[in-house]
Amino acid sequence: MLVKAKVAQAIELLNEFDVDCWITFVRESDINGDPILDYVVGTDVTWHSAFIITASGETHAIVGQFDTQSILDTGAYQHVQGFVQGIKEPLLECLQRINPRQIALNYSIGSEICDGLTHGMFLTMQGHLSEIGFQDRIISAEHIVSALRERKAAPEIQAIREAIAHTEDIIKAVSGYIQPSKTEIDIARFIQGKFEEKGLPPAWDIHTCPAVYTGPDITDPHYPPTDRVVEGGHVLSMDFGVRVDGYCSDMQRTFYVRREEEDAVPAQVQHGFETIVEAIDRSRQALKPGVIGLDIDTIARDHVVACGYEEFAHGLGHQVGRFVHDGTALLGPAWEKYAQKPFQKIYENMVFTIEPRLTVPGYGVVTIEEMVVVKATGAEFLSTPQQELIVV
């Protein structure tokens, strides 16, 4: 169902970008799958396989003989051709007939999500195409792949909404569980127990989903929970998500563990928390179709620095989809590792996280991660934004 709709959307995108032929070229997708396969095929393939979509609306699948029935079953390809010994002959025959001006392939220097073609498969395709003089028609399919993942259809956004609702349920439950003497690992196990109760997979590797950090003496993000013990006076944060129908949520929440003698949250902690809430709100309000992510990142980054904190060592927010880090456009700074991502134009129906971060010395890390969807008039919260510290 999704595959058919996405193949139809791909044909529209080819016309929008004036590219006349796009090929997803894979083999043994269980080993080196192209992340776009879920959108244009929806099943694994074994041997060299070419999924050819043209701007004129033709769809061809050329696959190993034993995979033909699975591909026919998707109903997404008008022409499905099987081979026994090798793909070269049927592939070149098909391309000679189409005779496209360009042949877009899934590679990209700057966007990993558009970089599903391995170098060996690139060389294979280049070698085959050179036999019919087409090797100079190869271009990157980055724009097509990006847009197909990023401009989400209603059922994709709905799945993300459901994943968020489950995540918020779990946050509520774990709020009643956290207390001094529990360890980060205890808290992580509690959350993972909820994943199991709900029958939902974690949004990323279970070793760091959830991530849980308590107190001032913690390590970097992306590190698994430890046996560090929750104590009064700790700022505690967590980062996790689940998958619904293959689509992810990704949220962070910050808690404060009250000391026995305290009747209010320490002023420094409260100030840090309010800084993050305000950074999220300012950047969300500026996020809308046509802007670029660099400018949104700058708004939050400048606010955090203006409030007296070090700038966060990562981008403000990423897109979310079938991967927790999805899409090309990023709300991020102009750093080498982000390549062209912060400069991509924002479109309607993109789903982003917003997740600034700061350290309150002596207490811990304050970090909130909200999720928003970009609509024609601006970004709307998909998550219920955290407005107050959760005090335990």
Added chain:
Amino acid sequence: MLVKAKVAQAIELLNEFDVDCWITFVRESDINGDPILDYVVGTDVTWHSAFIITASGETHAIVGQFDTQSILDTGAYQHVQGFVQGIKEPLLECLQRINPRQIALNYSIGSEICDGLTHGMFLTMQGHLSEIGFQDRIISAEHIVSALRERKAAPEIQAIREAIAHTEDIIKAVSGYIQPSKTEIDIARFIQGKFEEKGLPPAWDIHTCPAVYTGPDITDPHYPPTDRVVEGGHVLSMDFGVRVDGYCSDMQRTFYVRREEEDAVPAQVQHGFETIVEAIDRSRQALKPGVIGLDIDTIARDHVVACGYEEFAHGLGHQVGRFVHDGTALLGPAWEKYAQKPFQKIYENMVFTIEPRLTVPGYGVVTIEEMVVVKATGAEFLSTPQQELIVV
């Protein structure tokens, strides 16, 4: 543990192949992971990451700052360096100091298991290296990656043995379950129930693990079970495996469903079965270090054809490891899609399937898949070979 042992083995292999520097270069391994990461890193990474191993025994990991602690924890790298903005500067500094004659990268036209580097990442590395004049030192790491996966350590073979033992348990159990009126889907669910009881993941995608085929009117291998009903006079076959500690089993067994009036297996079916058993035995006896897979495939293929059947439309057998189709060397014919695989020399401690196949018209497909390990003196069965049709 395995990672440390495999990194040590990699250093030996670099010396054996006279390559002085090997780099595994990945980013967002959750999206486009290199299948060798499990062997040389054992954890996911987020940003551009370079794992550099030299013939002189140096090991360097250059990774995004937030991933440094996870990499330090593996204990496999002497030098772990984190970066915030981009990998280029620390990478080039490290390589200029090493000044290697060759820089082996994970790409291959003919072997998907050695082709973990995406084309975008190849272009990125090439671009960085060209800034220090090293771009012409790039070579394929195919031999290193192949050997590291293929020449298995004792704990790897032990895990495969355990996966096979579980598979044989399940075959025994399902033999008592199959009877006329059950469907392929019923049988598959029974087997998957056993996976769950044992807490073991299937060796490949659950949609086709197990594959179950009953009777003469079936589709191609790789197709999911259907609601086709088991009847007397059917040859029934199944293909499945499980994973233990990440390592796979992969086995096929053939059953005959007796008609009420029959007191013996029909002669044609028995002849087909014996042909397959004999093909396996002849090819296994020829399989030993130093031979090439093409010659082993030919022995089985010729026997099947000499017994009056069409030749099977696939290779005789593949290696098994962390993937069910693993390694480069293949027991297969010289077909385009198998590239150089049938011509690779066989080494000790490789694990192969042997799985010839034939159709008995009017009855169904006879197919047995055994697993063997190559020892110095020849190939030994890891599975308990099927010597008789399982009659139900």
